Amino acid sequence: MTKIILPDRIFGRNVDGAMEKVLNGDKSQPDPTLGQTAPQANAPNLNGYIWVPSIKLHVAKERTLPNLTWIQTQEELKKQKLAMPTPYQFREFLKHIRDSKDSEHQKVFKDVVEVREPWRAQWLNAKFKKRKNELYMISENVLVNGKYQNVEQKLDDFLTEDKSPGISLDDWINSSASHGLPIPKNPSGKLYYWAPAKGYVAWFVADSAGADLGCYGRPGGSNASLGVRACAEGAVQK
Secondary structure, rough: OOOOOOOOEEEEEEEOOOOOEOOOOOOOOEOOOOOOEEOOOOOOOHHHHEEEEEOOOOOOOOOEEEOOHHHHHHHHOOOOOOOOOHHHHHHHHHHHHHHOOOOHHHHHHHHHHHOOOOOEEEEEEEEEEEEOOOEEEEEEEEEOOOOEEEEEOOOOOOOOOOOEEEEOHHHHHHHHOOOOOOOOOOOOOEEEEEEEOOEEEEEEEEEEEEEEEEEEOOOOOOOOEEEEOEEEOOOOOO
């Protein structure tokens, strides 16, 4: 499979004309009456989210904000007091819903990874930069204790070559690597993998031709089927 990047094609597969080129809070205050944190008026509604204990975040069941570039998506999420999941957070989300006995969680997992039409893609919060021959992963506007932070990580012990196909989806999900990317010894499988390259960003894609973890996306590309599964902070829902 030939790797061709957005916006014309994705990972060597046409998307039936869907591609297009695109031009370019503070934490809640305590309620003295209740002794608990009072949500802000514009705090996100968490009804459509799944609580993931390992990352202490709610992750949206459905993709939103289609037709936006990676940069535009980041800006819009911040306005809504939401965040784009990092590769690590996204992997932990997949692990949680894959292993859940909740039928709705299983349905969401299939929506993310199942090999079928239509084409489904989502941005991940990872931009890659090279400094002195070393590769760094930059995650912008990561929600940490109610505040946005830019997190920078020098990459090591990750798979540096493309696999088309592929690597094992389950082994990647089961990994504990802090960067959230596949490790060099990830066994073979059917998940297409495109290694990080400087100046590009990450996403996860699935359609009838396969599922792809790509770190070679154009941050200025957009598509009607490319969105984001937003992350939110908030109290655990019972």
